[in-house]
Amino acid sequence: MKQIRVLIVDDSAFMRKVMTDILQKDPSIEVIGIARNGMDAVKKNQLLQPDVITLDVEMPLLDGLGALKIIMEERPCPVVMVSSLTKAGAHTTMLAMEQGAVDFVAKTNGPISLDLETIAEELREKVKLAAGATVMLPAEPAKKVSLPTFIKSVEMPLSRKLVAIGVSTGGPKALKEVLQELPANFPSPIVIVQHMPKGFTKSLADRLDTLSAISVKEAEDNEVIKKGTAYIAPGGKHLNVVDQNGEWVCKLGEEDPVNGHRPSVNVLLESIATLHSVSLLAVIMTGMGSDGSKGLERLKEKKVSFKAIAQSEESCVVFGMPKMAIRTNYVNEVVHLKDIASRILSSY
Incomplete structure (x- = not known):
């Protein structure tokens, strides 16, 4: 069985380690790389050619939304956003869905989520789902139509x-x-x-x-x-x-x-x-x-x-x-x- 090759993107070393451990508990998933910020993610998407990317929303240098836009332009790849349970995080996640992200996982508030294990199964399932999903690129702005x-x-x-x-x-x-x-x-x-x-x-x-x-x-x-x-x-x-x-x-x-x-x-x-x-x-x-x-x-x-x-x-x-x-x-x-x-x- 071909493994799903995943790139994990998060500015927290702790989160990168926890997410790697969570995903690799499933024998069908292989974490092939990590990235510390959006710029790093864009480079490693091209270099490693992952099947799925997990992408943190809030990061320095280039945030998740900015990275997603470039990824979808340069080498489209199924992306699962990892979002905080905040109003700002939810808003950014909705924008990411519009820009072509396949799905998202909500982590608890704070830069380090000690209880990410509570959503471990959801994360694994959504990564596997994303691997088989069709990447939908952002649509052109809708043309205004006259009312029928x-x-x-x-x-x-x-x-x-x-x-x-x-x-x-x-x-x-x-x-x-x-x-x-x-x-x-x-x-x-x-x-x-x-x-x-x-x-x-x-x-x-x-x-x-x-x-x-x-x-x-x-x-x-x-x-x-x-x-x-x-x-x-x-x-x-x-x-x-x-x-x-x-x-x-x-x-x-x-x-x-x-x-x-x-x-x-x-x-x-x-x-x-x-x-x-x-x-x-x-x-x-x-x-x-x-x-x-x-x-x-x-x-x-x-x-x-x-x-x-x-x-x-x-x-x-x-x-x-x-x-x-x-x-x-x-x-x-x-x-x-x-x-x-x-x-x-x-x-x-």
Whole structure:
């Protein structure tokens, strides 16, 4: 079995040693080099030709974001960011996802994380996942499109139309490409589950809100959902949509993870299956695993009016969730990432 060759980049000698030990406990992983800062990382990416790079966010001389940009320009390589659990760290991580990083691991606060061992398994799994992922280079800035005239004239009742999006690895960049193409007067609410830990979904929502004509926010408990707004499930909490006196309301919960996920796409879709008179567009996008497939099956069982779109393999970072959704035979169309927004609009 060919080993996954990893370059570790961190300005802390302690962190470099701990991460090396963690990764090399897996016989399928070989640490072939270390780098002390972003400049060193850029040079060793060219010299060592690693399969995966773990990249610290905060470093001297050239930080992780700057290094990532050069790596993606000179020799694209799957990158797993290692971020601190701070507001600044979360914001930078979201920018890194836009610039082509495959995934990230959140370490605890402080320059030296003594309990990094607590995320050891996550680090190993994400490195292995990254080795098989497709590197998506940063897209060109989206061209501003005029608002569709059919959107301007449509006034659909809130109780009829709803868009639900499920996404995981590669999600921040994919969500950006979809949401920034939707007009401010989009006539339905959008509910989103992005697999991401607590503390990062708020930064993701804030970032997407600045880039999109529609409003994007982290969902709040008991919040009435409104057209023209996208609601992202908070990390660590399931998002349910329930009917209260004719209005659709977000209900957040900390029930057990479903297949390792909280929030879970399945939980979201199963809650939508209980709504009356709903017409749903479900979009399953890039990500590892099968989250969302059981939800589609439940929608079918409950005879909910829905159409399902899956992101195409060539446009996914990881073609796991869309592939498993397609296998349910309840997906109506497989669509390239660049065309998903137009397909959403054409459903109105």
